[in-house]
Amino acid sequence: MSNIREVARVAGVSVATVSRALSHPEKVSPASMKKVKQAIEEVNYRPNMLARNFRSAKAYSIVVLVPDIANPFFSLVIRAIEDQAQKRGYAVLLGDTQDSGAKEKEYIRLVETRLADGIIQLRPHSPDAPTNKALGLPYINLCGTEDTPGPCIRIDNVLASKNMVDYLISLDHKRIGIITGLRGNPHTMDRMKGYKQSLAEAGIEFDERLIAEGEYSIWSGVNAANKLCGLDKPPTAIMCMNDEMAIGAVQSLKSHGYAVPQDISVTGFDDIDYARYCDPPLTTISQPAEDMGKIAVDLLLRLIEGEELSKEEHVLPYDFIVRKSTDKAKEG
Amino acid sequence: MSNIREVARVAGVSVATVSRALSHPEKVSPASMKKVKQAIEEVNYRPNMLARNFRSAKAYSIVVLVPDIANPFFSLVIRAIEDQAQKRGYAVLLGDTQDSGAKEKEYIRLVETRLADGIIQLRPHSPDAPTNKALGLPYINLCGTEDTPGPCIRIDNVLASKNMVDYLISLDHKRIGIITGLRGNPHTMDRMKGYKQSLAEAGIEFDERLIAEGEYSIWSGVNAANKLCGLDKPPTAIMCMNDEMAIGAVQSLKSHGYAVPQDISVTGFDDIDYARYCDPPLTTISQPAEDMGKIAVDLLLRLIEGEELSKEEHVLPYDFIVRKSTDKAKEG
């Protein structure tokens, strides 16, 4: 494979001139430029970026850590990250952790060993995650919560959740079930907080029995809804902490003979593509996935370029989307 | 940041010994090993992989080109690719092309400039794609068709499609509509071929009017189904070339007052997660996404390591999955 020396030889100039022609064209005379270009053509030269990166001590790549790339909401965000990163000249290293601390660690090592310049992590902050010990590395948290230390980009989950319950209450619902994520998950805690706030404001007593724990998968939504169906007095509305669980819940309710929304209203969270096409289409919260991804990249690159952002927080607006999965409560 | 020289100095050995201690531990005496390990701890040394890669002229990373990461089937495959690549010591650079030739080119350049060692592309072969001109680079095609040149991993789309139509015919369907992808797409062509084969074998005449063109999105499935609904004699079954279009079709049929499957049967392709949870759950073809991803990585690494695989083809088995979206035809 041809290298810069070869080009210099063919062009009849020095390697420095070739290097300059490529990186700082303004510092090279038109005559040299032409010779260099011709030589590059002639020997079919492709700069060795491995050498350039090594020399400049930058990898021009960022790691994106995600618990599961198959989650449709995450893949939307990642698509935006990839796009913006490429525009800014960075490659995206995909780190699908599957919630494994070991995998997470390996990706952190990529940054420690200079193979990547920084990390964007999609998931709420967790105090015992390896990413916390790697502090000092350029790191941006995406989709986190208020408790996330360092720069983060998110929506206000408490508020969004409260909005949703407020809306259900405005439809005269009083027994509002909730299908949560795992108890310790910060999203779960935030969204639960909004749920409780809304109930409290409306003077509705909080009822422990109306809570069913899931873990953000469709299947867990089915199970949780089964549990709520089995109550003496099932809820007239169920708020789910994401769309997948809502889709599972709807399926479960139907199989138990309940019509959605006539008998029971169901709501989701995230507004993934399928929220719009399932039956009935889901009332849900839409997070600005594309903006989040783009902002995350821009912020991370500022960190990589040495800027200090100690606690920059971007709380983005969300959309409240009403579709057909919610209706007036049957009973007063 | 500390380097190998620093470690050598602290350990009181030469840089060569430190390097060997890390890469070829068996060539180092226990005594030196111990000193090196201590020194590494002491100065908190992390090898600079940028330098290692440069020196060894390998990036230890592969590019995965995908038309759209938000497609659930692709994300399943990518998850498997990431997992296997990490196990083999390679990083995955995500290239979401959005069907843009320009983006595709930039990722090919990553390989040409040594920043990546090879490419796995998820999508059928297309004669005018930039990836074809980049021949000579380690390249594996995934989810392609029979026409794909070079090593590829796929299922037999013609056969799978024929199986599906055979099944519908066995349920007494005779007017079987088909919602296709874009006409020129090799998957579309293969699956259409299977459709026609099955009809021909059953002695059912091919009817141009029963074809509706989509482009593999939910929305296009809605549109295509709208068209089929408008026929004088709508089909009694509709085979869709992927699950997304099937989900869209089901929604359209319902909104036109048709019950699925009582009035019209619908089938999908790919068996994405939602196929199982939509209403009704889809009869579909399941592709072995995980095996495909794993095999692709193993094959690509063989190419990267210099092996010749000129035309290795892996045609994997698929599963035929019967769920509730198909039923006996109403009329004889």
Next chain:
DNA sequence: TTGTAAGCGTTATCAA
């Protein structure tokens, strides 16, 4: 504007 040459951190060759 151009060329010479040092140096980035590692690995590998060779000699001891």
Next chain:
DNA sequence: TTGATAACGCTTACAA
């Protein structure tokens, strides 16, 4: 088993 040293391809002072 170890150490000295050249080399990988590029960028960039510095000198001309």
